Amino acid sequence: MSDLAIQTNGLTKRFGAQAAVDGIDLAVPQGAVYGFLGPNGSGKTTTIRMLLGLVRATDGSARVLGSEMPRHLDAVLPRVGALVEGPAFAPFLSGASNLRRFDAADRHAAPTTRGARVAEALDRVGLAHAARKKAGAYSLGMKQRLGLANALLMPRDLLVLDEPTNGLDPQGTREVRSLIRSFAADGTTVFVSSHLLAEVEQLCTHVGVMSAGRLVAQGTLEEFRRSGESRVEVLTPDSGRARAVLARLGLVTDAAGTWDPADAGEDGTVSAVLGDSSPEPDAIVAALVGDGVRVRGFAVRRESLEQRFVELTGEGFDVVG
Numbered sequence: 001m002s003d004l005a006i007q008t009n010g011l012t013k014r015f016g017a018q019a020a021v022d023g024i025d026l027a028v029p030q031g032a033v034y035g036f037l038g039p040n041g042s043g044k045t046t047t048i049r050m051l052l053g054l055v056r057a058t059d060g061s062a063r064v065l066g067s068e069m070p071r072h073l074d075a076v077l078p079r080v081g082a083l084v085e086g087p088a089f090a091p092f093l094s095g096a097s098n099l100r101r102f103d104a105a106d107r108h109a110a111p112t113t114r115g116a117r118v119a120e121a122l123d124r125v126g127l128a129h130a131a132r133k134k135a136g137a138y139s140l141g142m143k144q145r146l147g148l149a150n151a152l153l154m155p156r157d158l159l160v161l162d163e164p165t166n167g168l169d170p171q172g173t174r175e176v177r178s179l180i181r182s183f184a185a186d187g188t189t190v191f192v193s194s195h196l197l198a199e200v201e202q203l204c205t206h207v208g209v210m211s212a213g214r215l216v217a218q219g220t221l222e223e224f225r226r227s228g229e230s231r232v233e234v235l236t237p238d239s240g241r242a243r244a245v246l247a248r249l250g251l252v253t254d255a256a257g258t259w260d261p262a263d264a265g266e267d268g269t270v271s272a273v274l275g276d277s278s279p280e281p282d283a284i285v286a287a288l289v290g291d292g293v294r295v296r297g298f299a300v301r302r303e304s305l306e307q308r309f310v311e312l313t314g315e316g317f318d319v320v321g
C-alpha cells in the first residue's frame with residue numbers, strides 16, 4: 001500500500017502544440033491538506049480533470065488512492081468526492097431534491113438510506129435549514145456548500161476541490177474554509193486548488209506550485225517557508241571591518257539592505273545571504289562585537305512566502321482573501 005493518496009509520474013496533457021500540463025510528479029500524502037497553487041491558466045484544472053478521469057492524459061501516469069487511473073476509475077471514484085466547477089444543479093428543485101437526484105445516479109448508493117444520507121450531508125455543510133428552498137434561490141456560498149454536500153454524500157477517503165472559494169463573499173469563503181478544515185480533521189485527504197496564497201497558507205499542510213504547466217515546487221508548507229532566502233543585515237559605522245568579519249565566517253556580503261540610509265546617519269548597512277552552513281545569528285553578532293565592530297542594528301530577514309511564489313512563477317498572486 002502506498003502512503004500517497006495521489007501520485008503522478010510525468011503526467012502530461014497537450015492541447016495541440018500547447019502542453020497545458022507538462023510532465024508533473026505530484027506526491028500528495030494521505031491525510032494531507034494539499035494546496036495546489038498557481039496563477040490562472042497554469043494547468044490546475046486540467047490536472048484535476050485527469051486525476052478524476054474526466055480527460056485523458058497525453059503522457060505519464062497517475063495513481064489515486066493506490067490505484068492506477070483511469071484503469072481503476074470505477075473502483076476509485078466512489079471513494080473520491082469532487083467539486084469541479086460546481087455541479088450543475090437544477091434551479092427549480094430544492095437543495096435536498098438536487099442531492100437526491102445525484103445520489104440516485106450513484107449505483108453504489110443504497111436507495112433505502114438515501115433520505116438519511118441527504119439530510120446528513122446538508123446538515124454537515126450547514127444547509128439543513130434551506131433543504132426545501134429552491135437551489136436557484138441559493139446564494140453563491142450556499143450553492144458552493146451544496147456542491148460540497150454532494151461531494152460528501154458517501155464516506156470519502158479523498159476530496160478533490162477545484163477553487164472552492166472562487167466567487168464567494170468573505171462570509172461564504174470563511175464558511176467553506178472552515179468546512180474544509182473539518183473534513184481534514186476527520187482524516188480525509190484534501191486536494192484543493194487555489195490561486196490565493198493566503199488561502200493555502202491558512203488551510204494547507206502541503207503545497208504544490210504550478211507555473212505554465214510545470215510543478216515548480218512541492219513540499220510541506222514549512223519546507224516551503226524555509227526554502228526562501230534569508231539574509232543578515234548589520235547597521236554599523238565600521239562597515240569595512242564588519243565586511244571582513246562576515247567574510248571570515250564564510251558569508252559573501254553584497255549591497256542589498258533595507259535600512260534607510262537617511263535613518264542610518266553615518267552608519268552603513270552590511271548585508272549577506274545566509275546559507276545552510278552559515279553560523280547562527282547569535283554567533284555572527286558575537287564575532288562582530290568580538291572584533292570591535294560597533295553594531296547599531298542587526299536583523300535576520302526571511303523572504304516572505306509571497307516573494308517566494310512570485311520568484312517561482314514569475315507572476316504576482318492575489319494576496320487578499
Ligand SMILES: Nc1ncnc2c1ncn2[C@@H]1O[C@H](COP(=O)(O)OP(=O)(O)OP(=O)(O)O)[C@@H](O)[C@H]1O
Nearest residue numbers: 015019020038039040041042043044045046047195
Ligand atoms: N479543452 C481545452 N482545449 C484547449 N486548451 C485548453 C483546454 N483546456 C485548457 N486549455 C488550456 O490549458 C491551459 C491550462 O488551463 P487550466 O484550466 O488547466 O489552468 P488553471 O490553472 O486551472 O487556470 P484557471 O484557474 O484559470 O482555471 C490554459 O492555457 C488553457 O487555455
